[in-house]
Every structure is written in C-alpha cells, then in structure tokens.
Amino acid sequence: DTGSAAAVPIDDVDIAYVTPVTIGTPPQTLQLDFDTGSSDLWVFSSHTPASQVRGQEIYSPNKSSTAKLLEGHTWSITYGDGSASRGNVYVDNFTVGGLSVAQQAVQTAQQVSSSFTSETNIDGLLGLGFSTLNTVSPKSQLTFFDNAKASLDSPVFTVDLKAQAAGTYDFGFIDKAKYTGEITYVPVNTNPGYWTFTSSGYAVGSGSFSSQSITGIADTGTSLVYLPTAIVTAYYRQVSGATNSRNYGGYVFPCSSALPTFTFGVGDARFTIPSSYISYSPIAPGSSTCFGGLQSSSGLGINIWGDVALKAAFVVFNGANPPTIGWAKK
Numbered sequence: 001d002t003g004s005a006a007a008v009p010i011d012d013v014d015i016a017y018v019t020p021v022t023i024g025t026p027p028q029t030l031q032l033d034f035d036t037g038s039s040d041l042w043v044f045s046s047h048t049p050a051s052q053v054r055g056q057e058i059y060s061p062n063k064s065s066t067a068k069l070l071e072g073h074t075w076s077i078t079y080g081d082g083s084a085s086r087g088n089v090y091v092d093n094f095t096v097g098g099l100s101v102a103q104q105a106v107q108t109a110q111q112v113s114s115s116f117t118s119e120t121n122i123d124g125l126l127g128l129g130f131s132t133l134n135t136v137s138p139k140s141q142l143t144f145f146d147n148a149k150a151s152l153d154s155p156v157f158t159v160d161l162k163a164q165a166a167g168t169y170d171f172g173f174i175d176k177a178k179y180t181g182e183i184t185y186v187p188v189n190t191n192p193g194y195w196t197f198t199s200s201g202y203a204v205g206s207g208s209f210s211s212q213s214i215t216g217i218a219d220t221g222t223s224l225v226y227l228p229t230a231i232v233t234a235y236y237r238q239v240s241g242a243t244n245s246r247n248y249g250g251y252v253f254p255c256s257s258a259l260p261t262f263t264f265g266v267g268d269a270r271f272t273i274p275s276s277y278i279s280y281s282p283i284a285p286g287s288s289t290c291f292g293g294l295q296s297s298s299g300l301g302i303n304i305w306g307d308v309a310l311k312a313a314f315v316v317f318n319g320a321n322p323p324t325i326g327w328a329k330k
C-alpha cells in the first residue's frame with residue numbers, strides 16, 4: 001500500500017500546514033496538522049463545546065456507523081507553545097491520501113485551549129512521532145503511521161513542505177521526482193519518542209562551515225527553527241538592527257534588513273535555508289519590524305528543526321528497525 005496527500009500552508013507565512021483526512025462511514029473530511037513532534041491523533045468533535053469551536057470542521061462519531069467508543073480511555077496533551085487539549089477516544093476507519101487504516105484511534109476533543117479555538121483552519125493534529133509519546137490512558141494508542149506500516153510497500157513516510165505552495169506527505173514510497181542528488185541518511189534516537197538526529201554543523205551566509213554536532217528533532221508541527229544561542233547570536237550579528245526582544249519573545253529586526261542564508265549539515269550534505277524563510281513575518285500586520293524564523297532554543301532543553309528548515313529539503317522518515325532520517329535537496 002501507499003498513500004499521498006497535500007500539505008497546504010494555512011496562511012501567507014507558512015505558520016502551519018494542513019492535510020485532508022477522512023474519518024468514519026460515511027466519510028467525514030477534516031484538515032489536520034501532521035506533526036512529527038507528537039503522537040496523538042486528535043480532532044475537533046461533536047464533544048467539543050460550541051464555545052470553543054470557531055468554524056473548524058468536526059468529527060461526529062455518532063454519525064459514523066463504524067465508530068466505536070474506547071470505553072474508559074482519555075487523553076490530555078500540552079504542546080511546546082503551551083496550547084493544550086484533552087478528551088475521549090474512539091476507533092474508526094481513517095484514510096489519508098488513499099491509504100486506509102480500519103481501526104485507528106481517533107481522540108475526540110472535549111476541551112481545547114484558546115489558541116486552538118483561534119486557529120480556525122486546523123481541525124486537529126495527526127501525530128507522526130513514535131507511539132511511545134501517545135497520551136491515551138490507561139492504554140496508549142498507535143499512530144496512523146504505526147498502524148499503516150505493516151501494509152506499506154516500504155515502512156517510510158516522506159515530507160515535502162513548500163513555501164507558499166502545496167507540498168506532500170507520502171506514505172510507503174520515496175518519490176524520486178521530489179528530490180535531486182542523493183538522500184543522506186543519519187541515525188535517529190527514538191528516546192523519548194521524537195525523530196531526534198544530529199546535524200553536522202552550520203554556516204551563516206557565505207561564511208565558513210562550523211563542524212559541530214547539533215542534536216535536535218525534525219518537527220513538522222513547529223513553525224520555526226530553534227537552535228543553541230551561540231549559533232543564533234552568530235547569525236543575527238550579521239543582521240543590522242537585530243535585537244533579541246523580550247517584548248516579542250525572540251529575535252526581531254527591521255524588515256528592510258538584508259538577511260544572510262543559514263546552512264546546516266546532515267553528514268556530508270549541506271542544506272541552505274533561503275533568507276526569505278528566515279525573514280519570517282512582521283510582528284504585526286503592516287509593521288516594519290520582522291520576527292526571525294531562526295530563534296534560540298535556550299530554555300527549551302531541545303533543538304527543533306521546524307518548518308522553516310524542513311521547507312528547504314525533502315525528508316524521509318524511515319520507520320524501519322532501526323529508524324533513520326534521510327535528507328535530500330530538491
């Protein structure tokens with residue numbers, strides 16, 4: 001089996017991407033944020049209080065003849081930006097881009113935090129991290145990928161995110177038309193459950209490449225890139241007027257400033273993030289102060305290669321044993 005579905009930016013700065021999925025019988029279509037940084041599949045639902053729903057599509061298990069309540073099971077999750085949701089659990093038919101799983105655990109929200117309510121074009125999240133991170137209790141559930149893996153032609157999914165254009169999530173195959181040159185595979189540490197790998201170093205603009213290990217997670221659910229402070233200060237030193245603003249919670253700079261590119265290594269391969277991805281967005285509509293797409297990871301306890309970096313590559317999440325992650329130019 002294989003599957004392929006579009007990853008569509010939800011706004012004009014690629015702050016997040018959504019992918020259509022169908023749940024139940026007859027099929028109910030929702031737009032979910034595929035997130036390699038978590039492992040819960042949860043949706044806005046008929047159990048979500050109306051006061052917390054602002055235009056999102058909802059999943060109604062009572063309208064699906066194949067839905068079954070997972071008695072006594074609950075879930076509760078908090079994300080890196082402090083957003084949170086919790087609820088109960090059904091199993092139902094679940095399809096992504098032609099790839100179906102018969103008894104997928106679908107976590108229905110009974111409570112979502114205000115940032116989810118305000119993110120009107122995200123109907124839920126589909127976790128693509130390792131199932132060890134799943135929060136369902138008393139029995140944790142498998143991700144869509146883990147459920148589908150045995151039936152896939154190859155135990156992989158690939159991520160091709162694009163700037164201001166629809167990219168794809170492919171399951172079970174590697175599409176040679178989506179990348180150029182070779183794919184560089186490196187080991188993955190699955191503890192505690194992220195796609196954790198080690199980058200071989202970085203360069204700012206046309207500067208020399210600094211070979212150093214940068215261990216971090218490949219996270220499609222995070223908008224920006226969060227790296228060690230030393231690297232981030234070295235980058236913004238090249239940007240006139242850049243400051244690390246407590247007020248805005250990170251590095252900001254005049255939108256008119258010229259930004260260098262940022263290159264990161266994976267093994268011997270080098271990936272360059274264009275300046276345009278790092279000149280992320282005005283801090284408010286029409287403002288001449290811009291927020292950086294590269295921010296410090298100090299205080300997070302983890303480095304995060306989010307969408308700003310993933311957009312610059314074609315990435316293979318190889319779920320074989322042992323798992324590896326592959327990066328290619330495109």
Ligand SMILES: Cc1c(C=O)c(-c2nnc3c4c(C[n+]5cc6c(C)n(C)c(C)c6c(Cl)n5)n(C)c(C)c4cnn23)c(C)n1C
Nearest residue numbers: 015016033037079080081082083119122221222223224300
């Ligand atoms: C340690 C960490 C993160 C780890 O993940 C993280 C982060 N970065 N983007 C996102 C997230 C997103 C992507 N996302 C970010 C958005 C921001 C910053 N804003 C203003 C809006 C309107 C957003 C939307 Cl709609 N979508 N989503 C949907 C969720 C549930 C996220 C959770 N955390 N998150 C932050 C900001 N930090 C500090």
